[in-house]
Amino acid sequence: MFKLAKGRMSPWVVFGAVIFMVIQVIANLNLPSLTSDIVNNGVVNGDIDYIWKVGMKMIGFSLLTIIAAVCNVFLSSKASMKMGSRLRNDIYSKVINMSNDEYDQIETSSMITRTTNDVIQIQNVYIMMLRMMIMAPIMLIGASFLAYNKDHKLTLIFLVVLPILLLFMGILLVLAVPKFKAMQTKTDRLNRVFREGLTGVRVIRAFRQDQFEQDRFEDANQDFTKNAINVNVIMAFAFPVIQMIMSGTNVAIIWFGSKLIGAQAMQVGNLIAFMTYAAQILMSFMMLSMIFILIPRAQASAKRIQEIFDLQTTLKEETAPIEADNTPGGHQLVFEHVDYRYANAENKALVNVDFAAKSGQTVAIIGGTGSGKSSLVNLIPRFYDAETGSVSLDGSDVKKYVLEDLRSMVSFVPQKAVLFRGTLRDNLKFGKADATDDEIWHALEIAQAKDFVAENPDGLDQIVEQNGDNYSGGQRQRLTIARALVKQAAVYIFDDSFSALDFKTDAVLRQALQADEHMQQSIIVIVAERIATVADADTILVLDEGKVVGKGSHDELKETNEVYQEIISSQIKKGDEA
Template identity: 50%
Template sequence: MIKLFRHLKPYKWLVIAAMALVFFQSLAELYLPTLMSDIVNTGVVKGDTAYIWKIGGYMLLVAIGGMACAIGGSFFSSKAAMGFGKSMRGKVFNHVSNFSLEEFDKIGTASMITRTTNDITQVQQVLIMMLRMMMMAPMMCIGGVIMAVSKDATLTLVLVVVIPVLAAIIFGIVRKGIPLFKSIQKKIDRLNLVMREGLTGIRVIRSFNRIEHETQRFDEANRDLTNTMIKVNKLMAYLMPVVMLIMNLSSVAIIWFGGLRIDAEKMAVGDLMAFLQYAMQIMFSLVMVSMMFVLIPRASASAVRINEVLDMEPVIEDPAQSNAKSSSMRGHIEFQDVTFSYPGAEQPAVQNISFIANPGETTAIIGGTGSGKSTMINLIPRFYDVESGRVLVDGIDVRDIPQHELRQKIGFVPQKAVLFTGTIADNIRYGKEDATDEEVQYAAEIAQAAGFISRMEDGYDSQIAQGGTNVSGGQKQRLSIARALVRDAEIYIFDDSFSALDFKTDAKLRAALKNETKESTVLIVAQRVSTVMNADRIIVLNESKVAGVGTHHELMETCDVYREIVYSQLSEEEIA
């Protein structure tokens, strides 16, 4: 956790101010019992009313000063902690934004969300308590002992017996609670994962009547977290009654023995009252320390998880010094003996892939499920880096091109259409931030989306719900295609982006695309033969390798895998 607190540097003056105010607050609280002792010993015993008013005035000033310091300390510590939390969330988010898909696969989306929200909140809350208590508790404890000894050293023997007993009980309870606190964060991760899957997959869950199963999964994760938290809270519930019992017993002992010393004229009544307050301050400071020991382990577990994200270096990084030389080519793609494996996989996802895709041509990729089609095109925008071989764009290895510059050349339509909350126009402009209304509408027309947009109540200003749940699968795909087209990119990649379209819309869209992308390189991944058969080049993948390259007619003569796909989808009349 200390490593994480280096990010507090921008807030160092707030931290210093908070600690200084807490210091003066502690001094004020330690001084008040002494003033009260003086009032009793001198003012009350001697009947000196003027002295009582004088010292009472001092007490009031000290109390007001202590209150002002407490308010100021709380304000500055809260401001520092909240600023730290805001800064940490920003740093984690920005760092995660640079991750490749490999890092997301390692940590998991649900865990990433928990680390950015819940874990940072845990550290933030502990930071507030640390700024308030870490200085106050030791000062109150040490200062209380010094002041108590100054009032009556003999009576301090009661504290010598009580404090070790109290410390041992606190230590025992905290020691049992620490492992439970550490496990809570993992259980929150699990609950987040189950809940996220349940909400995002609600259509599938309902269609297969698995609501009861998902409810049971959620209940198990929820019960597991709840039971752990109940166990922790039960344990911590013992702390306050035990502390109060010991404090009350110690108060009785102090009054008993103090009364004997007053009777023997070895101690004044005011000193006994002050001593009692100092004893309470000492024991309350121990309780504060115990609360810190309870919260710090949980925050430490959270800090470890946050540091794990911040320390994780993206596998894919921009070259320290760009080796890319300017090229006269625009949109030229070449795979040179490319092999790639996912981390931990036994077999490569694609192996020994070589082909060239030229501007003005449409290159289609077809193959069975799991043959490596999507993996292959994910290597072009560097979502993953090749294991061996090279991927060239405009004659330059993609690893030598800054990621922003490389992706600026590409209009990418993913296999799963993703829309964002906002208007339809906002979603299309996601591809080009400064696109005019005319460019947005033109892209929608090419993508065959203008028709259904015009039928919506607010047209291009119609709101898209989270995840695009208020539009159909085909409409989502067409909006995703429009988002890519508005870029006027050198390279267009369509990863099975026509699967939700009917044959008529598919045909119209491909015809419109052909005219629109005359100067661009187009790569289409598809399952349907009808989508790829008119492509200039078709790459057939089978078990991660290239089974054939050519036009539809060439492959019908030379490639058994392609013929098998065609015969499984088209009738003899359509093939002819």
């Protein structure tokens, strides 16, 4: 937990919070003594002037306490919230720069919980630490010393009271801490089920699994609720029991104190001050105990966050990276004996992949589901790194480029069409912030999206809902293709991004790509399931179980490759034509 705060908390703000807390405690500790003086020297002697004089001191110390407390709360909150803000930024930065291998190790729902709920737990504990954990020991030591000075005989009461209080708080810790720790994993589960229900709502309705999903959510919700209730029930015992212990302590102090007063061994004012110091001592113990109950939950949260930072990236960058060249033409992409295996996977996803392509050429990749098509193209922008062999761009291994530079040379259209909430213009300028409207409309025209965009009165300023839900599947796919085309790149990758298009739109779009001047100077890599989509490619790679079992043109593979022939045969039976 302290490791996470290092470098994210201003030491000067923390120092200021500590100073104001010390001032607050010192002022608080002076009040009982002043009360004692008023009673002993003012009330008993009837000295009104003395009462006013000491009373004004009490008012001054009270004001000082209030001012110091306000400043401490402000600085503690500022330090903790700033730390939380920086921690969230660092987590997000880490996640954004993760390789896919790292990202696959932690569920999305858990990642969200760690970035929000877990950070809040740490923030809250740091606020309490800067308030109570500093206040409690200072007040405990100070109040104990001053109480002993008032009457050392009465302090023997604490030898009985404090062990009872410690025993009770120890039992509370044993019962509450495991349940506090369990809260985070149960929050993860609740978020995961809720998120799956939201993202899969159409599938749930289509298969009439509404009740099943409601029951699943209810189960997770009840599990979380039951644990939360148990924690609160346990903690509900704390304040009444502590109040009872404090009341019992006051009764004991008054009982024995009255005997001392009767024997003229103690003044009334000292008894009043002693009772106040006793309350401060017991409150200090209670504050420390409450912090020790909450710290384990915060430590569990800190451990979960640290797991994100401890993920070892496989995407190492060279100490002296080469510069990327994104000028049109003259580019070359080469795969040499590339093998790839997903993290913790038993079998390789790609085995001994070899091919080369240069500017102006189109490479198409086809094969059955799970044959490694997406795995192959993900190696080009280094979403993953090859296990053996090399992937080189313009004669240099992609590992030698700065990641940012490498990805500036690659424009990628993923399988799932992803749009972000905002305007269409913002979405299309995602890869090129300074793109002009002419460039955007040109990309939309190539992607066969110009017509339906122009039909909207708002044009490029039309609103895109979350995930692009206000567009059809085919429209979203064309818009993501247009977004990729706006970006000027050396390599364009279309990862099964024509699947939602009808055959006519698919054909017209590919013809527009081939006719575009910039695309003629770039390398195009197409992943597809349809023979019709890949037939015009210069080179077609046929993948089967991660291996390249065929390489050549459509006509060559049609005559010589058995796997390609089987794909053609299966699609002809469905009414497709090669």
